[in-house]
Amino acid sequence: MEQLPIFLEVKNRPCLVVGGGRVALRKLNHLLASGASAQVIAPEVIDEIQTLADASKITLSLRAFVDEDLDQASLVIAATDNRTLNRTIAGQAKARKLLVNVADQPEDCNFLMPAIIDRSPVVVAVSTGSASPVLARMIRARLESLVPAGYGRLAELCARYRDRVKARFNDQRDRRRFWDRVLQGGVAERVFSGHLEEADQTMERELAIGITDSGKGEVYLVGAGPGDPDLLTFRALRLLQQADVVVYDRLVAKPILAMVRRDARHIYVGKERNHHAMRQEEINALLASLAKEGHRVLRLKGGDPFIFGRGGEEIDTLAAEGIPFQVVPGITAxxxxxxxxxxxxxxxxxxxxxxxxxxxxxxxxxxxxxxxxxxxxxxxxxxxxxxxxxxxxxxxxxxxxxxxxxxxxxxxxxxxxxxxxxxxxxxxxxxxxxxxxxxxxxxxxxxxxxxxxxxAWFSANPDPERGATTPILPGD
Known part of the structure; x- marks a missing residue:
């Protein structure tokens, strides 16, 4: 590890950006998102930076940089299109023991700005140590799918309940077991789906239960889409990895089943013309029975559960039995x-x-x-x-x-x-x-x-070497 990854508190601290172009704007936006008091110095700036100045979100000086501009700065970003000027600014900043970042000149930096996934207060930073900023952005894009926007709300919930959980469980191992259950169970799923009031109610129940299992599981009705695994929602993919038991239909594609947690139990309940592995009434009863045994049950359906998927009948039974359930829509056929x-x-x-x-x-x-x-x-x-x-x-x-x-x-x-x-x-x-x-x-x-x-230009399996200009008719 060549750099020490840290998170720097810059809220209300004076930060200087020298430069008025697109690169300067990108760096400036990161500073503003962190609450910094930002000053921009450049002979001319793009419209977006001028708009920030007009809204009093930054201090703007339309002139050339001078040495005295570093006097009040705690952090400096050199983002002009003049490499020599950038290097001069960096040298003077280092001499004053300031943190300095120079756009596209890693050898002149004493800190790097990573690719950021912002789920405040959860923040994930990706850096390749300046080896390849493009690769860092690609990794960030992949991580975006694994870190839903709801993680920020989940972190806020954890902060609200942190002291109460600590008071409820004296033993650190008990606290860890409790948080493991909460962060991978019904509380987290309700936060992710935006049902914050229900999440608080569930959290209160979990606190009352303590570390003893409640004896009741939950059912997730999840739409698996029409077949292509890439069409799964992020939420569906997450639940595939959490389920103890998977109850699935004939139309669920094998590659999607392969994404299910490896130790999960699989139960096939598919229906074909004139042959049903299990009648619908039996499926309804099975879901309720498995949940009552304490399992997290994934009811996996082709397409969308509520479009000719008989999901409504299944949740009728679950509601009557008092079984908690969630419905995750899928792309219908x-x-x-x-x-x-x-x-x-x-x-x-x-x-x-x-x-x-x-x-x-x-x-x-x-x-x-x-x-x-x-x-x-x-x-x-x-x-x-x-x-x-x-x-x-x-x-x-x-x-x-x-x-x-x-x-x-x-x-x-x-x-x-x-x-x-x-x-x-x-x-x-x-x-x-x-x-x-x-x-x-x-x-x-x-x-x-x-x-x-x-x-009909789209292919389910596009060839990146072919390019986007060649029509592809899938399945023809």
């Missing part, structure tokens, strides 16, 4: 498959509304409001519509939808198995018969399908 297939669900010239309907057959029929679905200027998305496709096509034409209405089928959308079938109501059945798609397949009906050739 309609949005994910349409996007990856290059089909906008709405468009000012073609569709002003979109309707999600289930195409699941029951007793050989699909009981839907066909006159409403036949209205113009809308997009129809049929979930589970592959088996009932002949009925869907016939009913739409029977109720007045033009025979040349575009229709698209997206097979296993957003995955490497994606394939898109495009046709019209009159010819799509023949195309499907020639090359039968594999479930799950989403059906999209509407004029927006015409736009696919123009907009």
């Amino acid at each position: 309609a949005s994910g498959c349409a996007c990856y297939g290059g089909i906008p669900l709405t468009h000012r010239d073609y569709a002003q509304s979109v309707t999600f309907v289930t195409g699941h057959l029951k007793d050989g029929s699909i009981d839907l409001n066909w006159p409403q679905l036949a209205q113009p200027h809308q997009t129809l998305v049929f979930y589970m519509g592959l088996v009932g496709l002949p009925v869907i096509v016939a009913k739409l034409m029977e109720h007045g939808v033009p025979r040349d209405m575009p229709i698209a089928l997206v097979q296993q959308g957003t995955t490497h198995m994606q394939k898109v079938y495009v046709g019209t109501l009159t010819d799509i059945l023949a195309k499907v018969e020639q090359d039968p798609p594999e479930p799950p397949t989403l059906v999209i009906v509407g004029q927006v399908v015409k736009l696919r050739d123009k907009l």
Whole structure:
């Protein structure tokens, strides 16, 4: 370790920035975010710096730097476009035993400004010791996904309860066990989701319970999205790593299951046509039973739990049983498959509304409001519509939808198995018969399908060497 990482208190302390360009502005913003009393000296400055001065957020002197400018400074940043001047400023600052940073001249610095992840009061700093600022920014970008914005709020909660926890538990090991449970359990999740009042209520219960297990777990209903693991939310990814038991559906992609905590128990409850591993009522009861045993239960569903995912039925049971639960939305198949297939669900010239309907057959029929679905200027998305496709096509034409209405089928959308079938109501059945798609397949009906050739540029697995100018039609 060539540098000692420290965090410096600069609140209300005089800090000097010499320079008036973009680099100076970037450094200046860090100082202001830390509460510094900042002065800028430069013959001319960009508009953003002038705006800060006009708002009295900084002191601005439109002139050249002179030695006496260092007299009151406790920290100095040299950010002019003159390397010789920057070096002179750095030498004079060091002679006065001041902290000095010189933009893009690490050899002249006695401290470096890292790439920062600000979740105040939680702050993460990344430095490569000036070897590669670009690499530091790349690492910061990756860490951003692992440190949600809610960590700052969580730290504030910890500060509020710190003294009470210390008084509640005399033994340091007990305090550590308590904080481990709080920071990885229901309190933290409620903070992350913005339910701060509920977080305080849960914290009060945890304090009353102490280090003894409450005997009751919690259920997380999490949308796994349409298949591509990159479409998971940060919150979903975090819960995958915390669950004791995972109850998952048939449509949850294997790469997503691979992200689950390694020692978690897996329970498959998937449903296929004419074959259910477990009836819905049994799934509802299973979730409640596992939570009552004290487990953190991850109910993992393809797409979104509340869009044809029967999540509402499951939380009805949990609420009736007094089981704590949280719902984490996922990208529903309609949005994910349409996007990856290059089909906008709405468009000012073609569709002003979109309707999600289930195409699941029951007793050989699909009981839907066909006159409403036949209205113009809308997009129809049929979930589970592959088996009932002949009925869907016939009913739409029977109720007045033009025979040349575009229709698209997206097979296993957003995955490497994606394939898109495009046709019209009159010819799509023949195309499907020639090359039968594999479930799950989403059906999209509407004029927006015409736009696919123009907009289907995105690939689920883009090749960075190919460049962004070459159209890529996924699954074709």
